[in-house]
Amino acid sequence: MKRIRNFHHTMPGRVLLFIFGLIVLLALLLFTPVGNRIMSPIVEKSLTSALSTPIQVQEFSLTYNRFQLLIQDNFGNTLSTQGGFSLLTLRMYAHYRVECFENNGFNPISQPFKTEGSLSGGIASFTIHGTGNIFGGNLLYQTELHRFHLASLHLKMEEIGYQKLLHLLDYPSETDTLLSGEITLKGFDRRDIEGDIFLNTKTEHFTPTPILEDSNGSFTLKSLLADPNGQIRPFHVKVSLDASLENAGVLEQFIGIPLAGAFKLKGRIEGDEKLLRLRASSDVARSDTSLTILIPELEPSSIIFDLKGGDAEQTFGLFATPSPIQGELSAYAELKANSGHINIAILNGVTIPNTLKQHYQITQPLIHFDADVSADITKKGVHYQASFTSDLSRMEIDATTTHDQMLRELLKTLR
Numbered sequence: 001m002k003r004i005r006n007f008h009h010t011m012p013g014r015v016l017l018f019i020f021g022l023i024v025l026l027a028l029l030l031f032t033p034v035g036n037r038i039m040s041p042i043v044e045k046s047l048t049s050a051l052s053t054p055i056q057v058q059e060f061s062l063t064y065n066r067f068q069l070l071i072q073d074n075f076g077n078t079l080s081t082q083g084g085f086s087l088l089t090l091r092m093y094a095h096y097r098v099e100c101f102e103n104n105g106f107n108p109i110s111q112p113f114k115t116e117g118s119l120s121g122g123i124a125s126f127t128i129h130g131t132g133n134i135f136g137g138n139l140l141y142q143t144e145l146h147r148f149h150l151a152s153l154h155l156k157m158e159e160i161g162y163q164k165l166l167h168l169l170d171y172p173s174e175t176d177t178l179l180s181g182e183i184t185l186k187g188f189d190r191r192d193i194e195g196d197i198f199l200n201t202k203t204e205h206f207t208p209t210p211i212l213e214d215s216n217g218s219f220t221l222k223s224l225l226a227d228p229n230g231q232i233r234p235f236h237v238k239v240s241l242d243a244s245l246e247n248a249g250v251l252e253q254f255i256g257i258p259l260a261g262a263f264k265l266k267g268r269i270e271g272d273e274k275l276l277r278l279r280a281s282s283d284v285a286r287s288d289t290s291l292t293i294l295i296p297e298l299e300p301s302s303i304i305f306d307l308k309g310g311d312a313e314q315t316f317g318l319f320a321t322p323s324p325i326q327g328e329l330s331a332y333a334e335l336k337a338n339s340g341h342i343n344i345a346i347l348n349g350v351t352i353p354n355t356l357k358q359h360y361q362i363t364q365p366l367i368h369f370d371a372d373v374s375a376d377i378t379k380k381g382v383h384y385q386a387s388f389t390s391d392l393s394r395m396e397i398d399a400t401t402t403h404d405q406m407l408r409e410l411l412k413t414l415r
Contacts, residue, residue, distance in 0.1 A: 073105030135161040152186035258320035285314035
C-alpha cells in the first residue's frame with residue numbers, strides 16, 4: 001500500500017500523471033464551452049488563411065463526439081455544418097449547407113449557388129451526397145472516396161444554364177440552352193473506369209459567337225492525364241456516351257468550327273494508356289453515320305468518318321452553311337496526321353439557284369446532277385479525282401488536278 005501511495009513520487013508515476021493532466025487539459029480546452037470560446041479565434045484565423053478571404057465564425061461547438069460550425073464571409077456567403085464523430089473508430093457523419101449569393105468571398109465559382117447534403121464514413125470509405133441549385137438549374141450528386149481518393153461519382157443535372165457554364169470557363173456564349181443529363185462513373189481508385197454519360201440540351205435561341213483560338217498550345221490529352229512527374233500510370237477505361245442536342249452550335253467553341261442544327265450521337269470510348277478507341281454512330285442529317293478515332297499513346301493518330309445517305313441540305317446546315325444543293329449525300333474520310341483520303345458522292349442532286357446567287361455569287365438555272373469527288377491529301381498538297389454529270393454537261397477530272405484547278409473546272413461547268 002505504501003508503494004501505491006508513493007507511486008506519484010516515482011518517475012513512471014510522474015510521467016503518467018503528466019499524460020493524464022495533459023489529456024484533461026486538452027479535454028477542457030477542446031470539449032468544453034470555455035475551451036470552445038478559446039478555440040473559436042484560432043478556427044477563424046485558420047479558415048481565413050485556408051479560404052484566402054476574411055471569415056467570421058458565428059457558431060462553434062465541439063464536444064468529445066459532436067461538433068457544430070457556422071461561418072460567414074464579408075459578402076454574406078455562409079457555410080454551416082453539424083454532426084458527430086468517434087475518436088475510437090475514426091468515423092464521422094455530418095450535414096452541411098452552403099449558400100453563396102455573392103460572387104466574391106469564399107464562393108469558388110463566382111456564380112450564385114447553394115447546396116446541402118450529408119457525408120459519412122471513415123478512412124476506408126467516405127460518402128458525400130447532396131443536392132444543389134446552380135446556373136439556374138438543379139443538381140443531385142453522390143461521390144465515394146476510398147482512403148480520401150475519388151472512387152465513384154454520380155451526377156444528375158436538370159436544366160443547367162449552358163451560357164453561364166461557358167462564361168465560367170471563359171468562353172463567349174449567347175444562348176438560352178438548358179443542359180440536362182446524368183453521369184455515372186466508377187473505378188477511379190482502381191484506375192479501371194467504367195460508366196455512362198447521358199446528356200441532352202434544349203435550345204430556343206442561339207446566336208453564334210466568335211470562336212476563340214486555343215492559346216494553350218501545350219495542352220494535350222497526355223498532359224491532362226499525367227501525374228505531377230509527367231508520368232502516365234496504367235489505366236483502363238470503358239465509358240458509354242449518349243448525347244442529344246437541339247442545336248449543335250453550342251459545341252462550336254470546343255469543336256472550333258461553326259455548327260447548327262439538331263445532332264444526336266451514341267458511342268463508347270474504350271482502351272488503356274497504350275490505345276484508346278472512340279467509336280460512335282449518329283443519324284445526323286437523316287443519315288447512317290459512324291465515326292472512329294484511334295488514340296495510341298494518348299496522341300490522336302487517325303479518324304475514320306463514314307456518312308451514308310444523308311440529306312444534303314441538312315448536312316450543309318450542320319456546318320452552319322447555306323446549302324446550294326438538294327439531294328442525297330454520302331461521304332467517307334480516312335484522316336491521319338500528314339495524309340488522308342476523302343470521297344464525297346451526291347445522287348439525285350438539284351441546285352438551288354436563289355441560294356447560289358445570294359450566298360455564292362453564282363448565277364445559273366436549276367440543274368439536276370450526280371457528282372463524285374475524291375481527294376488525296378499528302379504533305380505536297382491535295383489532289384482530286386472527280387466526275388460531274390448533269391442535264392447540261394458532263395465533266396471528268398483526273399487524279400493530278402490540283403485544288404485550284406478542280407474548283408475552276410467545276411465552276412465552269414456550273415455556270
